Amino acid sequence: MKPPPVVYHGPDTLEEAVRLLAEHGAEAKVLAGGQSLVPMLNMRLTAPRRLVDVNRLDELAYVRSDRHGVRVGALARHADVERATHAFETVPLLRQAVRTVAHPTIRNRGTTVGSLVHADPAGEMPAVLALLDGEVLLRSERDGERTVAAADFFVGPMESACREDEVAVEAYFPRPAGRTGTDWRELSRRSGDYALCGVGTLVRVDDAGAVVAARAAYIAMGSVPQVVDLTEAAADGDWSAAAESAADQLDPEDDIHASAEYRRHLARVLTARSLKASYEAVAP
Amino acid sequence: MTEQLHQVTLTVNGVTRRGAVPARRLLADFLRRDLALTGTHLGCEHGVCGACTVLLDGVPVRSCLLFAVSADGHEVTTVEGCCQTSGDLGPVQQAFLECHGLQCGFCTPGFITTITAYLEENPKPTEEEAREAIGGNLCRCTGYQNIVAAVLRAAELKREREAPHA
Ligand SMILES: Cc1cc2nc3c(=O)[nH]c(=O)nc-3n(C[C@H](O)[C@H](O)[C@H](O)COP(=O)(O)OP(=O)(O)OC[C@H]3O[C@@H](n4cnc5c(N)ncnc54)[C@H](O)[C@@H]3O)c2cc1C
Ligand code: FES
Ligand code: FES
Numbered sequence: 136m137k138p139p140p141v142v143y144h145g146p147d148t149l150e151e152a153v154r155l156l157a158e159h160g161a162e163a164k165v166l167a168g169g170q171s172l173v174p175m176l177n178m179r180l181t182a183p184r185r186l187v188d189v190n191r192l193d194e195l196a197y198v199r200s201d202r203h204g205v206r207v208g209a210l211a212r213h214a215d216v217e218r219a220t221h222a223f224e225t226v227p228l229l230r231q232a233v234r235t236v237a238h239p240t241i242r243n244r245g246t247t248v249g250s251l252v253h254a255d256p257a258g259e260m261p262a263v264l265a266l267l268d269g270e271v272l273l274r275s276e277r278d279g280e281r282t283v284a285a286a287d288f289f290v291g292p293m294e295s296a297c298r299e300d301e302v303a304v305e306a307y308f309p310r311p312a313g314r315t316g317t318d319w320r321e322l323s324r325r326s327g328d329y330a331l332c333g334v335g336t337l338v339r340v341d342d343a344g345a346v347v348a349a350r351a352a353y354i355a356m357g358s359v360p361q362v363v364d365l366t367e368a369a370a371d372g373d374w375s376a377a378a379e380s381a382a383d384q385l386d387p388e389d390d391i392h393a394s395a396e397y398r399r400h401l402a403r404v405l406t407a408r409s410l411k412a413s414y415e416a417v418a419p
Numbered sequence: 420m421t422e423q424l425h426q427v428t429l430t431v432n433g434v435t436r437r438g439a440v441p442a443r444r445l446l447a448d449f450l451r452r453d454l455a456l457t458g459t460h461l462g463c464e465h466g467v468c469g470a471c472t473v474l475l476d477g478v479p480v481r482s483c484l485l486f487a488v489s490a491d492g493h494e495v496t497t498v499e500g501c502c503q504t505s506g507d508l509g510p511v512q513q514a515f516l517e518c519h520g521l522q523c524g525f526c527t528p529g530f531i532t533t534i535t536a537y538l539e540e541n542p543k544p545t546e547e548e549a550r551e552a553i554g555g556n557l558c559r560c561t562g563y564q565n566i567v568a569a570v571l572r573a574a575e576l577k578r579e580r581e582a583p584h585a
Binding site for chain 1 (some may be wrong): 422423425443446464465466469472478480481484488491504533551552554555
């Protein structure tokens with residue numbers, strides 16, 4: 136189908152975008168990569184009166200890294216995040232996960248920040264932000280800038296803390312402390328499809344190789360990314376036992392793609408493999 | 420509601436093209452309706468099938484998920500632009516012909532554009548990589564085997580044509 140009529144705004148600066156949203160927020164939607172919004176417009180699942188297209192805000196097309204972490208601007212495409220070598224070296228999980236977001240053609244256009252705001256429970260990047268305790272920088276005319284931690288940012292399925300008068304300006308993915316390995320894996324029916332279950336893990340070890348921290352974040356296993364602390368369960372390196380404990384803490388739902396029981400099974404299998412891979416990436 | 424029209428100027432297959440479009444005009448429809456470039460096909464209109472793939476500043480994107488007004492000022496290459504400057508078939512088109520990479524042809528424009536851009540990035544793909552490269556395009560006829568063969572053949576043709584002594 137074709138999208139419904141809409142009034143278009145194509146601001147050249149962030150100031151202008153923020154001002155437009157202050158004026159029209161209630162009836163406007165930000166248009167970033169359009170890889171989630173335009174399908175919904177085409178299917179007429181949504182019909183905002185106005186679109187504020189942020190694709191001319193070149194100032195936000197950046198991926199920057201320093202030793203503390205990676206900052207991803209609102210106009211950085213998934214493909215930019217995937218390609219940035221410095222980002223991979225600083226936070227390997229970014230590339231590990233973003234490669235499994237859709238197909239290359241979708242990643243050429245879709246933005247990482249857009250996928251955070253979109254907050255699809257099956258989206259990879261929300262779980263990455265949650266696993267790393269990252270944050271999102273928001274800007275509005277009313278409040279200026281505010282930063283929302285991942286734990287507060289994902290409110291429900293397709294619902295984030297970004298208000299209708301706000302532009303999400305940047306996402307911050309901190310580099311995990313110490314000697315930490317990460318891994319991402321998921322199962323989908325065809326490569327590039329949304330996953331039936333996906334998991335990111337991080338495992339921190341001390342110099343002797345003992346596990347001092349372990350965490351997992353899941354997609355498609357609840358209405359928001361599910362983060363589970365597995366430090367205790369994984370302390371002696373029994374990945375299967377840790378995975379069992381993780382699966383017990385998850386409460387997935389049945390849907391047309393998979394039953395809850397199958398999803399839990401996938402979580403068990405993927406978690407054990409993922410923890411092992413994270414561990415082996417940094418074990419002495 | 421009378422819809423406001425936006426003036427847009429795009430470079431399509433190397434030619435400057437202008438138009439006046441409502442905000443909701445998809446790039447695919449701009450190409451097909453306004454410019455009569457009907458090579459770009461629309462299958463699903465929600466990003467899944469890949470038939471509508473065009474190159475935006477050289478990079479493959481779904482033209483069903485992009486508004487013409489957002490593409491204002493940019494360069495677009497469609498399947499019609501994937502030929503040689505002489506008008507003869509480009510290497511990817513030639514390879515599809517040789518390898519029987521198409522049957523009904525509905526999906527073909529999206530494959531041609533995607534593969535054309537891909538071979539710029541990876542001029543010598545393995546069979547595995549060729550399969551991966553077309554992972555975002557659906558074909559209901561061929562079973563893909565001949566398309567994978569066409570990717571490999573296109574890479575060969577492209578290398579031959581670009582070889583300095585050729
Ligand atoms: C075929 C297909 C397969 C896909 N598969 C996957 C997948 O496996 N995993 C996955 O995670 N995603 C997948 N996606 C979605 C893709 O990752 C999108 O790019 C992403 O979800 C949204 O980013 P966008 O820039 O395209 O945002 P848009 O579609 O432009 O916007 C999405 C929503 O976020 C809001 N928004 C966007 N940016 C901002 C901002 N800066 N400030 C305020 N609000 C903003 C918009 O108003 C809108 O509500 C797929 C998409 C397609 C078409
Ligand atoms: S028509 Fe655009 S992807 Fe199917
Ligand atoms: S040739 Fe018919 S869909 Fe591909």
